[in-house]
Amino acid sequence: MDNPVVEMRGVSFSYDGLTRILRDVNLTVAAGDYLAVLGPNGGGKSTLMRLLLGLLTPSSGEIRILGKKPSEVCTRIGYMPQLNEATRIFPISVLGVTLMGLIGATGRGWLFSRKEKKLAQAALDRVGMLEFQHRRIDRLSGGQRQRVYIARAIISSPDLLLLDEPTASVDAGGRSALLTLLMELNREMSIIHVSHDLSVVAAGAHSVACVNRTLHFHPRPEITKDMLQMMYGGDEKGRCPVEIFAHGDIPHRVVEECDDEEAPALITPEGRRL
Numbered sequence: 008m009d010n011p012v013v014e015m016r017g018v019s020f021s022y023d024g025l026t027r028i029l030r031d032v033n034l035t036v037a038a039g040d041y042l043a044v045l046g047p048n049g050g051g052k053s054t055l056m057r058l059l060l061g062l063l064t065p066s067s068g069e070i071r072i073l074g075k076k077p078s079e080v081c082t083r084i085g086y087m088p089q090l091n092e093a094t095r096i097f098p099i100s101v102l103g104v105t106l107m108g109l110i111g112a113t114g115r116g117w118l119f120s121r122k123e124k125k126l127a128q129a130a131l132d133r134v135g136m137l138e139f140q141h142r143r144i145d146r147l148s149g150g151q152r153q154r155v156y157i158a159r160a161i162i163s164s165p166d167l168l169l170l171d172e173p174t175a176s177v178d179a180g181g182r183s184a185l186l187t188l189l190m191e192l193n194r195e196m197s198i199i200h201v202s203h204d205l206s207v208v209a210a211g212a213h214s215v216a217c218v219n220r221t222l223h224f225h226p227r228p229e230i231t232k233d234m235l236q237m238m239y240g241g242d243e244k245g246r247c248p249v250e251i252f253a254h255g256d257i258p259h260r261v262v263e264e265c266d267d268e269e270a271p272a273l274i275t276p277e278g279r280r281l
């Protein structure tokens with residue numbers, strides 16, 4: 008593959024030197040890809056993100072982002088971390104939150120030029136939040152807040168956007184609008200999107216990776232029986248314990264065809280079994 012955005016070769020990682028959180032991960036992400044990263048709690052998805060950002064160093068193996076070490080290209084990576092209560096109540100304006108995305112690049116702390124403020128406003132406009140620029144971040148709805156954090160991640164027009172659960176605690180309508188926005192952003196940048204929400208695959212991801220200590224890559228937007236088994240295990244008959252529903256138009260198949268009569272199937276809104 009020519010000029011991949013991400014290349015991981017034989018990457019393993021342990022926080023304490025004893026327990027391996029990730030084991031022999033190999034991954035190549037093509038430029039322009041939209042990769043959905045799925046997996047159970049504690050499977051190692053956020054750890055994978057931190058490795059790609061250069062915040063953690065592999066115990067073994069090698070990572071290249073845009074052909075370089077992650078620490079050499081951090082200004083070309085946009086990152087939206089998993090949000091928590093602390094980020095919600097931080098008393099700062101929407102414009103201030105967005106400008107924080109430039110702190111590492113300018114090296115001037117909280118001092119921003121007029122040009123940088125214009126960049127922040129352009130990013131807020133891109134995500135439909137410019138009219139809220141002077142409002143405090145804790146006075147927004149959950150979906151609006153997620154948009155502001157996406158603006159912060161894209162303020163420097165990164166080549167690669169890493170998103171850790173960007174649709175968490177957003178209702179179905181808000182989630183669908185956010186996914187549409189991310190698909191639009193994908194025309195300009197490669198995206199890696201960590202999610203528990205399988206609908207990201209139906210919404211337009213190009214490829215899927217399942218992370219549960221090891222990583223299983225699938226180059227098409229499909230979730231196979233093997234992937235579900237790897238992520239969530241199964242009962243004594245090998246049946247998958249999760250049921251999957253997709254809403255609205257489904258542009259492509261979400262679950263691989265299954266020859267097991269008893270296995271849960273994907274049913275379209277019209278009642279058709281896939």
Ligand SMILES: Nc1ncnc2c1ncn2[C@@H]1O[C@H](COP(=O)(O)OP(=O)(O)OP(=O)(O)O)[C@@H](O)[C@H]1O
Pocket residue numbers: 022023028046047048049050051052053054055
């Ligand atoms: N800083 C840390 N020090 C030690 N162990 C950690 C640290 N961060 C995470 N872990 C452990 O590493 C494992 C993977 O955690 P990680 O956050 O990467 O999983 P995840 O797939 O993102 O989970 P979730 O879906 O719940 O967010 C877990 O067992 C977790 O307890």
